[in-house]
Amino acid sequence: MRHAAGEHPPGTSGYDAELRRHDGVLRRVVGVRSHDHVLDIGCGTGQTTRQAARTARAGSAFGVDVSAPAITRARELARAEGLRNVTFEHADAQVHRFPPERFDLAMSRFGTMFFDDPVAAFANIGRALRPAGRLVMMVWQAHERNEWDVAVRRSLEAAEGPVAGASAGPDAFSLADPPTVREILRAAGFTDIAFADVHEPVYYGPDVAAALEWVRGFTCTLEVLKRLDPAAATRADERLRQALAEHLGDDGVWFDSRAWIVTARRVGPE
Ligand SMILES: C[S@@+](CC[C@H](N)C(=O)[O-])C[C@H]1O[C@@H](n2cnc3c(N)ncnc32)[C@H](O)[C@@H]1O
Numbered sequence: 001m002r003h004a005a006g007e008h009p010p011g012t013s014g015y016d017a018e019l020r021r022h023d024g025v026l027r028r029v030v031g032v033r034s035h036d037h038v039l040d041i042g043c044g045t046g047q048t049t050r051q052a053a054r055t056a057r058a059g060s061a062f063g064v065d066v067s068a069p070a071i072t073r074a075r076e077l078a079r080a081e082g083l084r085n086v087t088f089e090h091a092d093a094q095v096h097r098f099p100p101e102r103f104d105l106a107m108s109r110f111g112t113m114f115f116d117d118p119v120a121a122f123a124n125i126g127r128a129l130r131p132a133g134r135l136v137m138m139v140w141q142a143h144e145r146n147e148w149d150v151a152v153r154r155s156l157e158a159a160e161g162p163v164a165g166a167s168a169g170p171d172a173f174s175l176a177d178p179p180t181v182r183e184i185l186r187a188a189g190f191t192d193i194a195f196a197d198v199h200e201p202v203y204y205g206p207d208v209a210a211a212l213e214w215v216r217g218f219t220c221t222l223e224v225l226k227r228l229d230p231a232a233a234t235r236a237d238e239r240l241r242q243a244l245a246e247h248l249g250d251d252g253v254w255f256d257s258r259a260w261i262v263t264a265r266r267v268g269p270e
Contacts, residue, residue: 014214016047019109021200022138022259027051029196029261030107030136035059039103039128041093041137042066042111046074046086052107053078053086059104064091065111094121098128105129108137110259114170122188132268135190138198139175141258148202148255149173151247152215155239156224170219181262190264198261204244204253211244211253212237 016023026048032038032055040049043063053061063086065071071090078086089096094115106125115121125135143149149172175181178195185193204211215221221240225233247253 014217015044018202018204018214020203022109022198022202023047025198025200026107026109026136026138026261029263030105032056032105033059036104037102038062039098039106039125040064040111041106041108041125042114043074043088044070044109044111046070046077046088048107048109049074049086049088050078050081050083052105053083056085060085060087062086062103063088064093064096066090066092094124096124098124100127101130101133103128103130103133105134105136107135110138110140110172112137113139113172113174115174118174118184119187122185122190126189126266129266131266133266135185135262135264135266137175137262138259139181139262140173141197141260142176143173145258146173146256148204148257149220151243151255152218152221152240155243156221156236158236158239172220175262176260178260181260185262185264189267191267193262193264196261196263198259200257200259201254202257204247204255206252208241208244208248208253211248212241215240215244 030052032052034055034057036052036056036059038052038056038059038061040046040052040061040063043049043065044067046063049061049063063074065074065088068090071088074088078088094117106129129135140146182193204214216225225236228236244253247255
């Protein structure tokens with residue numbers, strides 16, 4: 001289906017559209033039950049939190065995010081849908097004092113890769129889980145396995161060499177390496193740690209103009225573009241446009257991507 005530039009299905013954000021193929025996969029693995037109390041970490045505008053609330057009819061869903069505008073939007077969308085068992089808080093999941101042992105399930109769609117001290121952050125999240133409560137999170141696999149990141153970085157590097165190529169902003173790939181993640185989660189008090197490979201494409205928009213607008217908003221793109229002089233920024237933009245045009249099909253602009261769904265349990269009573 002084609003949408004006009006910048007238009008998304010009602011109640012979704014650009015990010016919801018980008019991850020439309022990932023969404024069902026994550027939902028199946030998360031498997032919210034009707035009595036579950038669910039914590040959504042780095043919930044953004046709350047699509048996954050609202051989904052959890054709809055299924056947890058006799059339970060609840062609680063979304064936290066460090067972005068105040070995202071939380072405002074999440075509240076608006078939940079209110080518009082008339083959901084009564086969902087709440088949101090503007091908070092840093094690394095240090096927020098969650099009610100202890102409150103949640104059956106902590107979940108996240110790409111919201112757990114940006115912690116300064118991941119062991120402390122996951123230990124904090126673990127304390128919010130009841131003993132043996134579950135953690136389910138989707139995180140990116142390595143940069144080189146993600147065609148979207150390779151293409152964007154290559155375009156920016158081509159414009160300005162190593163300056164543009166230097167790593168910029170938060171690291172979306174910080175949880176890409178299973179042995180490292182295993183170690184972090186074990187140290188944070190989790191067990192039964194497993195990884196499921198998710199190989200689905202990301203969607204950047206119905207046409208090249210919409211996709212370019214979307215990619216220009218990525219943190220890594222913004223960080224690089226603001227360091228370039230106007231001529232180099234124009235070259236980077238043109239390279240990006242070419243890369244996106246090469247990925248335009250009948251159904252819009254798509255890039256290959258690889259993610260993990262990491263599942264674990266808080267160490268429970270023996
Ligand atoms: C890639 S977005 C994903 C948003 C949402 N999970 C979704 O799928 O639509 C990552 C989100 O994590 C949030 N985030 C990053 N660090 C966080 C932290 N320490 N505590 C809470 N939220 C955080 C960001 O503000 C951002 O909204």
